[in-house]
Amino acid sequence: MAEMKPNPVPRRIHEVRRTDTPSGVTHVRAQQPDRFTVVGNHLLQHPVLSLTAIGLAAHILSLPEGAPVDIRSLAERFPEGRDRIAFALRELETHGYLRRVRERTESGRIVTRTYAHHLPHRVPAVPGTGAAPRARRPVPRPSRDAQAAPQEDDRGEGWADPVPPAPRVPEAPAAPARADQPDPPADETAPHPRDDRAVTLLAGLRRTDARLTLSRRDVHRLAPAVTAWFDVGAGASTVIHTLTAGLPAVLESPAALIAYRLRNQLPPPLPALTAPPAPSATAAHPMRNCDGCDRGFRAAEPGRCRDCRAFVPATCAA
Incomplete structure (x- = not known):
């Protein structure tokens, strides 16, 4: 009869494949004939x-x-x-x-x-959410003089790499302005210095949600509406919460949504704080001597003090 070893080797489990690293994951696999989903x-x-x-x-x-x-x-x-x-x-x-x-x-x-989608489809990249796919441009139609057909990439979809931009031609220096020439018109989209705080708030909305990225023109156009909120006593946190809370799943025009909320959810001005009414100053009554105990007290008319009136019946006081 063989001798029993104190530390026998554990029996191997067929469903388990051991790994070389003790801290790594070990899969315990099982056959699933039904009720399973294939996920890549x-x-x-x-x-x-x-x-x-x-x-x-x-x-x-x-x-x-x-x-x-x-x-x-x-x-x-x-x-x-x-x-x-x-x-x-x-x-x-x-x-x-x-x-x-x-x-x-x-x-x-x-x-x-x-x-x-079980496999991801192509979507336009959103700022701050990941890398954008490589831009592809359709192959332009060849001219009649061209002999070679447009080359196709390895995907066979008829797309080619983007055409490199043409070299930039240096512009001619502008002629110096004459003294009698009128000044150029001011930029209508330039914000008023009074709207600097509103411009900063609108430009920073993309930190809360990348879909709320506004162009410079939209920021300057919407700045007066935000300033109107500040004029009625609303703080910056209140304006940001109003513009970013409950956004729809599909946001096609962030500037139109912000303009709608600024226009239709403008709160009324805060009511003016009224001071409490001051207590009315009443003239102090003159000092009197009590007819019963000769103690001094203040009263409108001569008579007895409060303690004497409490112990003397009304009939005796009369």
């Missing part, structure tokens, strides 16, 4: 997406066709809350894993249809 590593190991966005994308890909994936339905299903879910949906939409399109039904009702 390009999503699960995405270098930019947050963990909330990756988990939400995996959940959406596992749902059947027609399942509701709006913010309210997802907030009732998960404990993250509407703000985090809305931010994760915008991440997926930015990186091409989600596309929300407003469509009109046969009855004329406008609904938002959500398309979940």
Whole structure:
């Protein structure tokens, strides 16, 4: 009979593949004949997406066709809350894993249809959310004199690399202005010095949401409306919250949205603070001597003091 060893080698588990690093992950794999979803590593190991966005994308890909994936339905299903879910949906939409399109039904009702892409599609890059795809430009039509056909890239889509810009021709120096020549008209879009605070606020909105990036012309045009908010007593934090809270999922014109909110949500001016009424000054009564105890007290008419009136009945006092 063989001797029992105190430290026998553990039996090997066929489903487990050991790793060389003790701290690394060890997969315990199992066969799943049904109820599974194929998700690509390009999503699960995405270098930019947050963990909330990756988990939400995996959940959406596992749902059947027609399942509701709006913010309210997802907030009732998960404990993250509407703000985090809305931010994760915008991440997926930015990186091409989600596309929300407003469509009109046969009855004329406008609904938002959500398309979940198992492979990311091309989307225009948003500032601050990732790198933009390499710009491609359609191949121009060859002239009649050209003999060679346009070259196609390795994708075979008929796209070519961008054409390098033409060399810039130096401009001729401007002629010196004459003394009798009238001054050029002032720039109509230049902000008033009174609107400097409003210009700073509007230009910094893109720090809160990259979709609220405004052009210089829009900032100068909307600055007087923000100054009107400051004139009625609203602070900068109040204006920023009004312009950035509850933004729609698809924001096509940020300048139009900001102009609408500044115009329609302008609060009334703060009421003037009224001082409390001053206490009325009453003349002090003269000093009197009590008819009962000869103690001095103030009263409008001569008589007895308060203590004597308390102990002497009214009939005796009379």
